[in-house]
Amino acid sequence: MKPLEGLLVLEFSQFMAAPTAGLRLADLGARVIKIERPVKGEAGRQIAIRNIFVDGSSLVFHTINRNKESYGADLKDPEDLARVKKLIQQADVITHNFRPGVMQKIGLDYESVKAINPRIIYGVVTGYGNKGPWALRPGQDLLIQSLSGLAYLSDTADAGPVPFGLATADMICGAHFVQGILAALIKRAKTNQGVLVEVSLLESTLDLQFEVITTYLNDGGKLPQRSSVKGNGHAYLSAPYGIYQTKDAYLSLAMGDLHKIGHAIGANLSGYADKASWFDNRDEIITQLAQNIKHKTTAEWLELLEAAGIWCSEVMTYEQTLQHEGVKILGMQQSVTLPDGSSLSTTRCPIRINGEKLYSNVAAPRPGAQTEAINQQFNLI
Incomplete structure (x- = not known):
């Protein structure tokens, strides 16, 4: 019932x-x-x-x-x-x-x-x-x-x-x-x-929009600051958050320790020791990460980054999503x-x-x- x-x-x-x-x-x-x-x-x-x-x-x-x-x-x-x-x-x-x-x-x-x-x-x-x-x-x-x-x-x-x-x-x-x-x-x-x-x-x-409106109300009335670099997709989150082009497709990186991610992909980010700089210098950091990420395939990055405990994912189309076992096992489709x-x-x-x-x-x-x-x-x- x-x-x-x-x-x-x-x-x-x-x-x-x-x-x-x-x-x-x-x-x-x-x-x-x-x-x-x-x-x-x-x-x-x-x-x-x-x-x-x-x-x-x-x-x-x-x-x-x-x-x-x-x-x-x-x-x-x-x-x-x-x-x-x-x-x-x-x-x-x-x-x-x-x-x-x-x-x-x-x-x-x-x-x-x-x-x-x-x-x-x-x-x-x-x-x-x-x-x-x-x-x-x-x-x-x-x-x-x-x-x-x-x-x-x-x-x-x-x-x-x-x-x-x-x-x-x-x-x-x-x-x-x-x-x-x-x-x-x-x-x-x-x-x-x-x-x-x-x-x-x-x-x-x-x-x-409660998260971002609350931020606006308590941040001196500063308007959302979207990145000038494609793929970031969130006006209020610091680097490395965003979607990056790989050698063969795309890779998404969620929030995480920037230095751990930089080490994993071979990028020298030692100049950004202060966490506040991860937002203030978001565009240049994302650009630097993007330069490194484009040299390997998505599968290669997933194997490397997941082993390091870094939150990441491939970026799928509907065709890929609906055919993946991770979705199929949920039984979300019906007739x-x-x-x-x-x-x-x-x-x-x-x-x-x-x-x-x-x-x-x-x-x-x-x-x-x-x-x-x-x-x-x-x-x-």
């Missing part, structure tokens, strides 16, 4: 952050029903990566909406809204990520829903919170990265702002959303009262079965419960696929 079995979650959410939270709740055993527009479904079904669509919806939609059901309802239609309210009476959690004010207009804001179901856990994802000058701005991942300072942490000093190659804000916000919902469920178990849980993309992305009987490969939930990996072969639903069955089961008509 999975930990959240018996829990009913109604997901009014679209796009990525909140549906990602719904995915994790479903992986942990909750029954997650998406409340979607009839026929077309939620807008996220049309947001595609590399323009790949599967079974009528984007591939990215399938990655974050597997293991869910879909209930078609036009929330502006009084009859559909009445059925949804009946469903809310029987739910444990509802989530949405509409802009501030939208659910109030529909009559499904927190106070209205709490009147229907006093024990409801009501979860809201916004872009920037529900107050302030940005409250009504589009809560989109790249915009959040740009507004949060995150874009000035990667690449080199002369690169300008560089966004992450992931929907970083959405994903971390979804994780925080799950944490808040689970904490609220524990509180409800103690008080028998509902709880309002609110997160925002901006707050989550600021929290993601889900689409409505037409074909299969789709994706990843599993990364959490284990009592040593058991959490798999499910249930694909994302077509819009409204379970409407009639849910109407019957919950006596909505």
Whole structure:
């Protein structure tokens, strides 16, 4: 039995952050029903990566909406809204990520829903919170990265702002959303009262940077200092941290004793006795290390450095990573079965419960696929 079995979650959410939270709740055993527009479904079904669509919806939609059901309802239609309210009476959690004010207009804001179901856990994802000058701005991942300072942490000093190659804000916000919902469920178990849980993309992305923002706040307001040498990748860490080109590929070096590393690769770094100089002179040290490292293959360096207890790694592509025994033994890949009987490969939930990996072969639903069955089961008509 999975930990959240018996829990009913109604997901009014679209796009990525909140549906990602719904995915994790479903992986942990909750029954997650998406409340979607009839026929077309939620807008996220049309947001595609590399323009790949599967079974009528984007591939990215399938990655974050597997293991869910879909209930078609036009929330502006009084009859559909009445059925949804009946469903809310029987739910444990509802989530949405509409802009501030939208659910109030529909009559499904927190106070209205709490009147229907006093024990409801009501979860809201916004872009920037529900107050302030940005409250009504589009809560989109790249915009959040740009507004949060995150874009000035990667690449080199002369690169300008560089966004992450992931929907970083959405994903971390979804994780925080799950944490808040689970904490609220524990509180409800103690008080028998509902709880309002609110997160925002901006707050989550600021929290993601807690180490470096705290450094900024306690370092005289000095802005992040990215290295001018390619491969360092961290504005606040000293040499030797970074990725280096070898004779045949690349090698990463984590934090470590600079003199021990210099000795291992044959670089004379005796002029940097003071640890503070490892940051102050980061670029010249990295350049010197790079000159030595390029003369051997990655495999040769790994054998030498690992024997010396130095933290290092080869740098892999997806092809290399997914074929490596270190990844394969984790069993992170799974297949889900689409409505037409074909299969789709994706990843599993990364959490284990009592040593058991959490798999499910249930694909994302077509819009409204379970409407009639849910109407019957919950006596909505």
